[in-house]
Amino acid sequence: MKFAAVIILTLFVASGWTQPLDLGIPAQLDAQVRSVVDEMADIGKSTGEALVHQYEEIVLEPQHELEDALDQLESRRQESPECVAAEDGEIARIVDAAHEDLHSCGMVAAHTSAEIASDVNAATQQLVFGGYSLGRTYNKCNSYKNSVLKQSCMAKFYMQTTVYLVSARSSIKTIRKSTSERIPAVFTDGNVCTHSASSQAVQGLQEISSHIDACVSRRR
Template identity: 65%
Template sequence: MKLIIAAIVLAVSCLAGINAGPAPAHGFASLPAPFQAQVFTVVEDMIHLGEETAKALVHQYEEIVVEPHQQLEEAIDNIEARRAESPQCVASQDDEINAILDTVHEEMHDCTVVAAHTSAEIATDVNQATQQLVFGGLSLGRTYNKCQNYKNSVLKQSCMAKFYIQATVYLVQARSSIKTIKQSTNERIPAVFVEGNVCTHNAADEAVNGLNEVNRSIDVCVAKKLRH
């Protein structure tokens, strides 16, 4: 379980790691002012989206895992608290308790593996998109610098024509990519939560019901001992 969570955190950390530092900032600053502002906006939007996606995935995954485990632990504690009251009666149910716990742990593991896998896919998709937009912006900066280094006015003019085409295509595709990823994450992240949450909570509910039956069996056993 810890390895699964670590995998998500590692994938998510890439999102924060791509944040525009000195190198990207320097590359974007070389662009003409109108394009520089637009590229900065695109990259900042994508970085913000990446950070929000990361936070949402980690928070939801914690809810999927932590809450049902707490519910299960409370039911187990209730039974264990009775062991001092009647060790024999509780011990007679140990096999049933272990069987219930083995089943629920396996089911909850399967639920969280699916949630972790899907969460990692979402984080990877957003991370890749972020990198593409950042490095696409840097590529624009390199193209512009190359054009400015031409001494021949004809070559410089031809290069700048290509630059403006490249910049226009980049900005159109970038904004389209951001819109697509926002729509995708807005649907995929809640879907991960709903599916994973239902899965783990159903498993926990079944286990708690089974442990409640065990508790009732212990009540019967204790009552019999009191009569004798």
């Protein structure tokens, strides 16, 4: 099961965009901008951690269950090689079907997880770039020598800052609500899908174990 794309994305979200911003705007506004960027970065970090943890439960746990059941059958090969060999075809069929189902379930979870990580990452980038845009506007205003132009530019800057902060708070609220709903949904759907596939396979392998028991009894 390959979830490399999810892991890379989530780790990128978890670690990215936390570098200090150098905006060059008034200290009070600078603190507010940094606050919203830091808050979004925290959402990114928690999102990454949650998705990686879910990967382990959705994919690795059922895979280990299947491997344990298969190991139990293989451990009987030395005891009764003929009886186990007689079931090799059915064992291979069950395991191949389980791997196909696990892969299918995992790909759906991976795709959805990647979308979540991408959305959080995009929102974080938007806030960072918006902050730098404020810095550029402020520096442009300060470059004016004409007091009227400078005053007009500063009015635009403060309006731009107000819009940015209101929009940022709204964006954070939306992303936080979205991730709080979407992440559990990925886990619920993916977990049911993969564990159902592994449980069905384990049950099939247990039936084969019963067949091996019967074979061993007949040979005594």
